[in-house]
Amino acid sequence: MAQIPAGTRITARLREAAGHRVRDAGSTVIQAARDLHLSWPTVMGAFRTSAREVIDAPLPEVTVLGIDETRRGRTKWEQDPDSGKWCLTRDRWHTGFVDAADQVGLLGQVEGRSVADVLAWLSTTPLTWRKNIRHVAIDMSATYRAAIRTGLPHATVVIDHFHVVQLANKMLSQVRRHTTVEVRGRRGRATDPEWKARQRLLRNREETEWAPASYSYCCSFA
Incomplete structure (x- = not known):
């Protein structure tokens, strides 16, 4: 049967x-x-x-390609019996390729996050498929940017909003700490108003709507 x-x-x-x-x-x-x-x-x-x-299955048509790194497992090294040198046999970092526009999901994943690793995966895709890509969304990685300039020279590189906000939050925290040192001559303490208001400076809209009590607590230090 x-x-x-x-x-x-x-x-x-x-x-x-x-x-x-x-x-x-x-x-x-x-x-x-x-x-x-x-x-x-x-x-x-x-x-x-x-x-x-x-x-x-053949790759779906993609106009906006997303590239990002993922940490998986542990790095594995093995010693060459002839030379005695240690060689990397398994990288803990992987590079994933996704459809950032139509949410099709994961298109491919390769071990490593170097320029050669990205170009190796792009070389396995059809030329017509690569020409259809108009934008590539990445984080602020010079490595991925260099790979895109080589493998997809016609595509426009854009930075996803998550990493832009993350970088802005880091810069805001650095300014707050440096200002505290310049004004008070010491590191910040829990009793300083700018330390108490630090969460308000980094709070997003979703947290504001779902945590009114915490928001009112931070607003009291305005």
């Missing part, structure tokens, strides 16, 4: 449901195995088969 191939104990429909639960529903392999009363290796094998459908 098509639903029960030779040598299997579960139906193809159940195996497909297990793979899609991990791939699309965001469930872990262990949780999916518990819900469907299957073993961990069975669900993991179903997930590999289901994930291969996405990996082998």
Whole structure:
């Protein structure tokens, strides 16, 4: 039978449901195995088969490409038996590529965050696909900017708002600390008004709307 191939104990429909639960529903392999009363290796094998459908599928058309780094695992070094030098075999930093406009999701991921790593992934994509990209959203990374200038010279580089706000908050905190040192001749203390109002300076609109008590507390030092 098509639903029960030779040598299997579960139906193809159940195996497909297990793979899609991990791939699309965001469930872990262990949780999916518990819900469907299957073993961990069975669900993991179903997930590999289901994930291969996405990996082998052609890339969707993207006009705004997002590039960012992700820290994963630990750095692994191995010593060369001939030269005695230590070589990096696994980088803890990965570079992810996403569709920043249509929210399609993760397009690809490579180990490392150098210019060569970004260009290596771009070289695997069709030329027509790369020409369709109009903007590339990155953080304030000179490495990613250099890679884009080489691999996507026609695209416009933009900085996502999260990193712009983060940089502004860091600069605001530096100004507050330096001003305290210049005016008071010492580091800031918990009793200083500028220290008490530091959270108000960095508070966003969402926190203001959902935390009225904290907001009124900060406003008292205006």
